[in-house]
Amino acid sequence: MNHTQSKLSNGATLITVPESHTQAVTVLVLFPVGSRYETPELNGISHFIEHMMFKGTTKRPSTLVLSRELDAVGAEYNAYTSKDYTGYYVRIDAAHLELALDIVSDMLWNSLFDAEELEREKGVIAEELHMYEDNPLMHIDEFLEEKMFDGSPLGWKIGGTDKIISKFDHDAMVQFRDRFYTPDKMCVAVAGKMPDDIAVRAEHWFGGHQRERSEDTKFIEHTFKSTDVKTVIKWKETEQAVLALGMPAYAYTDPRSSALNLIHTILGGSMSSRLFIEVRERRGLAYVIRTDVSPYHETGMFSVHMGLLPSRVDEALTTVMSELKKIKELGVTPEELKMAKDHIRGKMTLSLENSSALAEWFSKQYVLKGEIETPEQRMAKLDAVTLEDIRAVASDVINEEKFCLAVIGPFKDASVFDTKLTLGV
Numbered sequence: 215m216n217h218t219q220s221k222l223s224n225g226a227t228l229i230t231v232p233e234s235h236t237q238a239v240t241v242l243v244l245f246p247v248g249s250r251y252e253t254p255e256l257n258g259i260s261h262f263i264e265h266m267m268f269k270g271t272t273k274r275p276s277t278l279v280l281s282r283e284l285d286a287v288g289a290e291y292n293a294y295t296s297k298d299y300t301g302y303y304v305r306i307d308a309a310h311l312e313l314a315l316d317i318v319s320d321m322l323w324n325s326l327f328d329a330e331e332l333e334r335e336k337g338v339i340a341e342e343l344h345m346y347e348d349n350p351l352m353h354i355d356e357f358l359e360e361k362m363f364d365g366s367p368l369g370w371k372i373g374g375t376d377k378i379i380s381k382f383d384h385d386a387m388v389q390f391r392d393r394f395y396t397p398d399k400m401c402v403a404v405a406g407k408m409p410d411d412i413a414v415r416a417e418h419w420f421g422g423h424q425r426e427r428s429e430d431t432k433f434i435e436h437t438f439k440s441t442d443v444k445t446v447i448k449w450k451e452t453e454q455a456v457l458a459l460g461m462p463a464y465a466y467t468d469p470r471s472s473a474l475n476l477i478h479t480i481l482g483g484s485m486s487s488r489l490f491i492e493v494r495e496r497r498g499l500a501y502v503i504r505t506d507v508s509p510y511h512e513t514g515m516f517s518v519h520m521g522l523l524p525s526r527v528d529e530a531l532t533t534v535m536s537e538l539k540k541i542k543e544l545g546v547t548p549e550e551l552k553m554a555k556d557h558i559r560g561k562m563t564l565s566l567e568n569s570s571a572l573a574e575w576f577s578k579q580y581v582l583k584g585e586i587e588t589p590e591q592r593m594a595k596l597d598a599v600t601l602e603d604i605r606a607v608a609s610d611v612i613n614e615e616k617f618c619l620a621v622i623g624p625f626k627d628a629s630v631f632d633t634k635l636t637l638g639v
Contacts, residue, residue, distance in 0.1 A: 258374015455623030
């Protein structure tokens with residue numbers, strides 16, 4: 215897939231991914247900052263800043279003025295914050311590309327951060343946090359990572375807590391923004407239908423802005439510690455229990471990630487995966503049963519998630535342990551490996567027909583890895599994975615001594631779960 219990478223005059227990186235078979239274009243700006251870059255007193259400020267960017271600029275003094283311009287042309291626009299990055303995007307009819315460039319640039323460089331709006335938004339974000347906490351299926355991920363990455367900012371909530379965000383003020387927010395939102399760290403990605411002079415237009419809207427470069431933008435690396443506590447429980451009177459089993463895995467750039475992603479696909483990444491068939495289809499134990507891969511800069515996590523009746527948790531955990539043991543000790547079949555590779559190739563092809571997905575793919579590769587890996591290069595790595603690679607990675611990652619189980623439901627005694635977290639003899 216063709217793309218270009220260049221530098222704007224202020225040091226920002228521009229990535230363009232032209233696609234002629236669409237009438238849409240996406241402008242996405244990504245910064246390498248998220249909750250893991252925060253201090254305990256500022257936990258949640260990256261996410262709060264994301265919200266404040268939509269609250270008006272010097273040119274567009276309110277949310278209503280800003281949103282009306284985009285709504286008038288049917289654009290899709292939003293932002294997101296993770297532990298490692300924050301992104302702002304507009305997906306729009308290519309005829310209105312200039313509007314997208316204008317508004318994203320305006321938000322990033324000219325947002326007002328009005329004190330009255332800031333206080334009002336504290337209530338909005340508090341409700342957002344409550345929404346996640348009240349939904350076990352949404353909350354279980356951060357509950358697991360809180361335990362898995364104990365003692366590290368990786369274990370903190372991306373949105374912070376009510377108590378912390380209530381103390382945020384204008385000066386702290388602007389100082390944090392100016393520290394991390396500098397041109398040398400900014401990646402501007404434009405994907406979809408675009409004119410030949412896109413670099414000139416990007417330079418006009420993004421290249422002329424400056425903020426003083428900051429060297430103090432490091433994060434604390436996480437090192438997994440051994441612990442006797444395998445299970446953490448959050449008591450909640452629910453009809454369904456939600457469980458997430460985690461184990462340490464690999465960083466963004468680890469070459470073993472390709473094999474792990476194939477294991478994820480075979481074990482719990484589709485409706486024909488081993489866990490889906492065994493836990494849901496054959497035994498009827500759960501509606502939700504899936505695996506997930508969560509990489510970070512220096513580490514990562516592989517996890518199994520399920521939601522089911524509390525009375526069926528024992529049987530489900532036993533079944534999951536049996537499937538983990540099988541793939542660890544016996545690996546996978548040639549047919550399963552081929553199907554997993556074809557599955558990922560197909561999913562990738564479908565997702566990258568969307569200009570937003572294209573912009574995110576290329577910008578995240580650059581921001582998180584320091585270099586761009588194209589979809590074709592990614593597939594070449596996956597195609598090179600052998601049955602022996604699968605067995606080696608499964609043996610390494612599926613280590614019961616490092617299992618961590620997070621449970622939300624009507625349970626109080628964590629010790630009863632610890633005895634289930636074994637692969638047996």
